[in-house]
Amino acid sequence: MGREPEPDMSVVTALVRSAFLVDATYENVARKHQLTSQQGQLLCVLMGKPEEGFGMGELVRILGLAKSSLTGLVDRSLRRGLVRREADSTDGRAVRVFLTEEGDKVAEEFYSETVLRVAELPVMLSDEEQAQLAGLLGRLVLANQVPVVFGDDFTCEKPEDA
Secondary structure, eight states: OOOOOOOOOOHHHHHHHHHHHHHHHHHHHHHHTTOOHHHHHHHHHHHTOTTTOEEHHHHHHHHTOOHHHHHHHHHHHHHTTSEEEEEOSSOTTOEEEEEOHHHHHHHHHHHHHHHHHHHHTTTTSOHHHHHHHHHHHHHHHHHTTOOOSSOTTOOSSOOTTO
C-alpha cells in the first residue's frame, strides 16, 4: 500500500518542514563527524576566511549566538584541536578565531558530506525545478540578510600554492 499524497502545503508549512529536513540532515552529518551542529556551523563559517579568521563579535552576529554561548562553543572546539585563538593584530583586547590544520580537515570533510547529503534531498525535482527552487530560496535568504554560514563559494580543495 502506497502512502496517500498530502494536500498542497502553505508556504509557511513547506518552509518550516523543509527547515526541519535540512536541520536533521545537517545534524546527522555532524554526529557522524563527532561534532555538534553548532560546531559544524562554526567550522563552515571559518572556512570562508581561512587567512583572516573571524573576531568573536563577527561570529556572534553570524551564528546568532549569545557571547557566552559562542565562548563555550569556541572553547569546546579549541579543546578538540579544531580551532585556535590569536590576538587581533589591530586590537590587542580582541581575539580572532581560525581553523587549525585538523579543523580544516574536519571542516572540509563535514562540508563535502553535507553538500552531498543536502543535494540528495531534491532529487525528485527536475533540473529546471531545482533551479527555480534555488532562485526562490536565494531571493528569500538575501532579502532577509541571512549570514553566510554555508555557501557555494567555499572550496573543499586546497589552493595549488598550499
